[in-house]
Amino acid sequence: MKILAVTFPIIFLLVGILPSKVLAKKYIYHADNEISIDGVQETEWQKANWQPMNQLMLGEAPSSEDFTGRFKLLWDRNYLYILAEITDDILFDQHPDPLFKYWDDDCLEVFIDEDASGGDHQYNFNAFAYHIALDNQAVDIGELLDGKKENFILLNDHLNSVWKRSSTSPYKITWEVALKVFDDSYRHSNRKTIKPQQLIEGKNIGFMLAYCDNDGSKEREHFIGSANIIAHNGDKNLGYKTADVFDKYILIKNLK
Numbered sequence: 001m002k003i004l005a006v007t008f009p010i011i012f013l014l015v016g017i018l019p020s021k022v023l024a025k026k027y028i029y030h031a032d033n034e035i036s037i038d039g040v041q042e043t044e045w046q047k048a049n050w051q052p053m054n055q056l057m058l059g060e061a062p063s064s065e066d067f068t069g070r071f072k073l074l075w076d077r078n079y080l081y082i083l084a085e086i087t088d089d090i091l092f093d094q095h096p097d098p099l100f101k102y103w104d105d106d107c108l109e110v111f112i113d114e115d116a117s118g119g120d121h122q123y124n125f126n127a128f129a130y131h132i133a134l135d136n137q138a139v140d141i142g143e144l145l146d147g148k149k150e151n152f153i154l155l156n157d158h159l160n161s162v163w164k165r166s167s168t169s170p171y172k173i174t175w176e177v178a179l180k181v182f183d184d185s186y187r188h189s190n191r192k193t194i195k196p197q198q199l200i201e202g203k204n205i206g207f208m209l210a211y212c213d214n215d216g217s218k219e220r221e222h223f224i225g226s227a228n229i230i231a232h233n234g235d236k237n238l239g240y241k242t243a244d245v246f247d248k249y250i251l252i253k254n255l256k
């Protein structure tokens, strides 16, 4: 009893002081050799650890055949590199218009907050939520038109995306993305002149990776991501609105 009486207050004190996102800070290693965006995993990727995409944000939990996903990250001065390995039993792209209900087609969704500030980004560029469709076109929500109308914008020039599916069961997709990282000064109206950030060692970013899985329904069937989101009013689909739910990562050169 005496031990319990001493230990419990210390545990509660520690949990209270250290927010879960600080405890969960993750590292991204530097790519010293070239990463080719070709849907083929080169040796350089071996230095990065696999991270699961297993957090359900919307819909029912899929079976492993329906959806399984994991990913790795690397960086260099010009790009954040993403390697996703995905199993999806049916690839489905019902809307050829990249700006129409793009969230209801199969897509890889890349959430990035350049300065790890957290906070609202739904109609601004404090953070980005790139929906990369099966045709490799990327879309996010821009600033409201006339202060009230939603405005979906094509951001294909922010990234290079290529995926390939294996020729044998379980037909895994290897999806590679090189992402330019823009800060919150990005304005779509000035997109021709705004330059992406040059990445440096020690930089903190907010990041989450997710997959919208639809296998033939009108709306997506599952939405599964990498971050453990605490539901707000029963809703975990918060990443497209706030960067508070992304995980915090730090760019490093090598293990010290």
Ligand SMILES: [Ca+2]
Residues within 6 Å of the ligand: 035, 036, 037, 038, 039, 040, 041, 042, 176
């Ligand atoms: Ca490659």
Ligand SMILES: [Ca+2]
Residues within 6 Å of the ligand: 065, 066, 067, 088, 089, 090, 213, 214, 215
């Ligand atoms: Ca599926």
Ligand SMILES: [Ca+2]
Residues within 6 Å of the ligand: 113, 114, 115, 116, 117, 118, 125, 126, 127, 184
């Ligand atoms: Ca930010």
Ligand SMILES: [Ca+2]
Residues within 6 Å of the ligand: 088, 089, 090, 091, 092, 106, 213, 214, 215
């Ligand atoms: Ca699918």
